[in-house]
Amino acid sequence: MVLESCDFTFLFYDYETFGIHPALDKPSQFACIRTDIHFNIIDIPNEFFCFPPIDYFPNPESILITGISPNYVKKYGLNEFEFTDRIHEQFKRPNTCILGYNNIKFDDEFTRNIFYRNFFDPYEWSWKNGNSRWDILNVLRACYALRPKGINWPFRKNSDFPSFKLSDVSKYNNVKHYQAHSAISDVYATLQIAKLLKRRQPRLFNYFFKCRNKKQLLKIIDIKNVKPMIYVSQFFGVLKKNVGFIAPILWHPNNLNILIAFDLTKNFSIFIEYLINIKGTIEDYSQFFKRGIIFIYVNRCPILAPINVIKIKFYESFGIDFKLFRKNLSLIRNRIFLKKKLKVVIGNFVKVQYENIDLQLYSKLLSSSEKNIVKITHNFLKKCSFDIQFPFLTDRMKSLFFRCRARNYPNLLNETEKVIWRKYCNSVMTKEKISTYVDRVSELLKLNSKNFKNVLLLKDLLRYVRNINKKILQA
Structure with missing residues (x-):
């Protein structure tokens, strides 16, 4: 294992939720286990429940999957503010790597949204004070594609394609997984899978552990020379073993966490023709993605590796036409003007604006003043001190603050606010x-x-x- 500070810990965690939309659906259960760097459990496991607010109905199918009913969590759980506060207490410990199974795409998005709704900084937990995050599912996909020996791989029913379901991987590798879709059971199973990966493929495990960090990734990304790379992602599909051969082109002009790359299995000439004919602004990137452009978020622990981890003789098994591969690289390297055009077109992208305050986490990053407001307001919320005025709140923060109070502490609203809340509830729960x-x-x-x-x-x-x-x- 790569050496870390002596107080470094892993925090394995998982949510069960009342739906799959991280901004509109609500969490029902949280569980976590803290370990040392060698995956020895060093703290008492945590598990607690959260009940939903009255302006929201759970997804019935989600309840059938998890077995968690809203009446149960109403009796034994916390409101979302107190639930989030408990989670924040676990996440804020310095030098913690926060990880799970598919957490980057799912659990972490729920974390960001509940932190946003309840006046906690939605991002600091994952980077401040030496903290980081990681995802065992992505490492498992990389292991299957690049170094599969030592792991028993389950396959989908009547199919030659692997299954990466936690329950299936656990079963085939004799990992105890008592109850799928129980947060605490999923956390224990994820911990055991991490141990298995580290034991069976230590070099691969350590490499990607080191490269979970954005600073480390930047060292292996060479845009200047358009150095091709391996990118392991569900985006490429099981036919290609979730592996893409990509060429880094440029950084997104409006978000330096996004690496813009090209899928070298596509034809760059076709993309050139499309790009040249674009006039004005674009409202979505679908045609870009269709023609081979890929956005890689380097702050989301992408699985990137040097091209030489796969020998040329094996390229064909990953869907690579080597002649097209070389032709694409030559075109990208020699069409500098196209990079400039691409940068302008992407920079002029028209972002969707949402009226619903719950959907505005990514509409606009919190300003420095809003971050200070979040900290101040959070302290008042924690003390349930609502009988004072908050003239410093921005319009966005005012709306968020009202919903946070109404959802979590409706009995502390004044009469005017109760009328406003009732009208709102009746408008969304017709x-x-x-x-x-x-x-x-x-x-x-x-x-x-x-x-x-x-x-x-x-x-x-x-x-x-x-x-x-x-x-x-x-x-």
Whole structure:
């Protein structure tokens, strides 16, 4: 293992949620385990639940997957502010590498959004005071593609393609995984998979552990010479073993965390023709991606490696046409004017603007003044001190602050605020929406009529909906 400071720790964590949208859906359960650098557990595991606010209905299918009902978490869980505060206490410890299984794309996005909604800095937890993050699923994909020996690889039913489901990988490698989609069980299983990877492929494991850091990645990215690289990502699909051969082109003009690269299995000549004919601004990148452009977020622990980790004789098995590969590299290196045009076009991209404050995490980064406001306001929220004015709040922070108070501490709203909150709840939880939701749950009841556990969960959900409907009317 790469040497770290003596107080370095890993924090394995996982959420269960009431849906899959990180900004609009809500968490239901959190669990974490802290280990030393050798994966020895050094602290008591943490597990706690979170109940949803009254302006939100859980996804019924998610409840059937996790087995966690909103009535259960209402009885045994915390409101989202207190839930987030507990998580923040775990994450803020210095020199912590925070990791999970598919956490970069899923759990970390939920973390950022609940931190944003509840007046915690949405980003500092992952980099400040020597902290970092990592994702065991991405390392597992790299292991399968580049150095598969030593791991038993499960395959999808009636297929030659591997399964990277945590439950399947655990089963095939004799890892105890008592209950899939239980946060604490998933955390223990992820820890065991990490141990397995480190034991069976130590060089690969240590290399990608070191390169989880943006500073280390920048050392191996050579834009000036357009040095090709290996990029392991689900984006490329199982036919290519999730492996892409890419050429770095330039840094995104509006976000220096984004490396703009080209997929060398595509034809760069076709992209040149498309790029030359672009006039004005673009509203989405779909046509860019279709023609081979790739955005790689270097602050999201991408799996990047030198091209020589795969021998040329094996290129064909990854879908590489070597002649096209060399032709593309030559075109990219010799068409400097195209880089300039690409930079201008991408720089003029029209970003989607959302009216819903819950969706505005990425619309605009927090300014320095807003970061200070977040810290000040958080302290008042923690003390439940709402009987003072907050003239320093920006418009965005005012809306966020009101929703945070109303969702977590509705009993502390004044009479005027209660009227505003009631109107808002009635606008998002209309009779039509409630009726449609009840019909959806009722249909699931019919489909699951022979599954006793699911029937209990769905009936409990209907009781929850009726109670929420009453609360909205009485709010």
